[in-house]
Amino acid sequence: MNESHLTAAKASMINCHTCHKLNQSQVSAGRQQVCSRCGTKLHSRKTNSLARAWALTLTAIILYIPANILPVMTLVSYGKSEPNTILSGVTHLIAARMYPIAILVFFASIVVPIIKLISITYLLVSVQKKSHWHPKERTIMYRVTEGIGRWSMLDIFVIAILAALVKLGAIATFEPGPGAIFFAGVVVSTILAAMSFDPRLIWDAMEEKR
Amino acid sequence: MPKAARPILIACHDCDFLCRLPPLRDGERAVCPRCKAVLYHKKANTLSRALIHSITALIFFGLANVFPFMTFKLQGREQVTFLTSGVIELCRQGFGELSFLILIVGVLFPFLKITGTLYVLLPLNFNRKLWKARETFKFVEAIAPWAMMEVFMLGVIVAYVKLTDLATIVLGASMYSFAAVIVFMTLTSAALNPTEIWERLEIAK
Numbered sequence A: 001m002n003e004s005h006l007t008a009a010k011a012s013m014i015n016c017h018t019c020h021k022l023n024q025s026q027v028s029a030g031r032q033q034v035c036s037r038c039g040t041k042l043h044s045r046k047t048n049s050l051a052r053a054w055a056l057t058l059t060a061i062i063l064y065i066p067a068n069i070l071p072v073m074t075l076v077s078y079g080k081s082e083p084n085t086i087l088s089g090v091t092h093l094i095a096a097r098m099y100p101i102a103i104l105v106f107f108a109s110i111v112v113p114i115i116k117l118i119s120i121t122y123l124l125v126s127v128q129k130k131s132h133w134h135p136k137e138r139t140i141m142y143r144v145t146e147g148i149g150r151w152s153m154l155d156i157f158v159i160a161i162l163a164a165l166v167k168l169g170a171i172a173t174f175e176p177g178p179g180a181i182f183f184a185g186v187v188v189s190t191i192l193a194a195m196s197f198d199p200r201l202i203w204d205a206m207e208e209k210r
Numbered sequence B: 001m002p003k004a005a006r007p008i009l010i011a012c013h014d015c016d017f018l019c020r021l022p023p024l025r026d027g028e029r030a031v032c033p034r035c036k037a038v039l040y041h042k043k044a045n046t047l048s049r050a051l052i053h054s055i056t057a058l059i060f061f062g063l064a065n066v067f068p069f070m071t072f073k074l075q076g077r078e079q080v081t082f083l084t085s086g087v088i089e090l091c092r093q094g095f096g097e098l099s100f101l102i103l104i105v106g107v108l109f110p111f112l113k114i115t116g117t118l119y120v121l122l123p124l125n126f127n128r129k130l131w132k133a134r135e136t137f138k139f140v141e142a143i144a145p146w147a148m149m150e151v152f153m154l155g156v157i158v159a160y161v162k163l164t165d166l167a168t169i170v171l172g173a174s175m176y177s178f179a180a181v182i183v184f185m186t187l188t189s190a191a192l193n194p195t196e197i198w199e200r201l202e203i204a205k
Helices: A049-069 A086-095 A099-128 A135-165 A178-196 A200-207 B046-066 B085-092 B096-124 B133-146 B149-163 B173-191 B194-203
Strands: A013-015 A022-024 A073-077 A080-084 A173-176 B009-011 B018-020 B029-031 B038-041 B070-074 B077-081 B168-171
Touching: A013 B009, A022 B009, A049 A086, A049 A099, A049 A178, A073 A135, A080 A086, A086 A099, A099 A135, A099 A178, A099 A200, A099 B149, A135 A173, A135 A178, A135 A200, A135 B070, A135 B077, A135 B085, A135 B096, A135 B149, A178 B096, A178 B133, B046 B096, B046 B173, B046 B194, B070 B149, B085 B096, B096 B133, B096 B149, B096 B173, B096 B194, B133 B194, B149 B168, B149 B173
Parallel strands: none
Antiparallel strands: A013 A022, A073 A080, A073 A173, B009 B018, B029 B038, B070 B077, B070 B168
16 A cells, blocks of 8 residues: 555645545635635644643643642631542542542543643654654554543542531531642643644644655 | 435544445444444434433433432431532532532533433434534533533442441432433433434535
8 A cells, every 4th residue: 555645735625624624725825725615714624733731731730730739628627627639539548448439530630631741742743753652552642642631530520529518617627729720720620631732733744755 | 204314425523534324224333444443323213202301311310309319317417418518518518619610510511411412312312403503512522521420329328328328218209319410311322323413404494
């Protein structure tokens, strides 16, 4: 089979990212071309994909530090206050022998954000180095990264529900901590980073000479 | 039923590979030969099935907002919460950003996703389109990744398990309606072929 495949970009066509209609690319200076079917602005590749994805990934990495150091929630019960970070929340669940929930929270709050940060960073570096290594696997890696991101919101929802439920004054009151805001920041910026990354760049690098 | 004109040539949204779309039977999917992304999934009666499921989802969404969500009982004291109580409580405690985020991804976007889908699909079933139908469908597709009801539900389960040895938790009718919304929204997306909706929008009056 031929080494270089025919892509829409090479055939001077643009695939609409909203409705997936193939539009003939029109070279008209200064005018933004829109999709003939749905009216979305057409871009052959996502705009400033690498710069945006890098900025959002770096933001997430910076926010990740306070998100894990600061307490995400504090349980005040009979005058005793017990602050919890994301990690100590998981160890408490293990200590309470709630293993299935502990595994669930461990994956959603610790494994998923780390995997996302590593895989987006790797994808960005590999595209910039014009890597030819396993493009199909890297595309699958991108799809997985994009798909699992939402599940990191789990802890944020748990905090909100506990804050709403447990407010019985001195007996038991539940207070969200500042770490929760940073953690929400990590989740939102990694999701946005995955959205800004354009997997077609992986394949564009394949067309260029080694 | 008018037959929508199908473009023969399609490009892969993940790798830009250009290929011809073979004729597909209901339930069959076309996969990109280069990166294995699903390019087209033909679904039987996509419009009517998606429509029925989203109407059901809307009804349960209404119920989920009316009834109590959970009741927390500890030493004779009771705390009744509703679906949006978490949002209000976080806001009251000075966590405005968090409460806004949860309002959007847990309640507002799911609601807009259901109503937006209905706004487009219901008239389209009669080959009509209402004011700004294309823009609405575009908006629905754009917010879809941010509607996280199923993650919210998992959060409820985690919170429930965490509190079971601390206090008595009674699950309310809203909780079950909420679960039903998730089921019917999932069925809607399973039945919906967005490409076919775009094709129909193109020819609808």
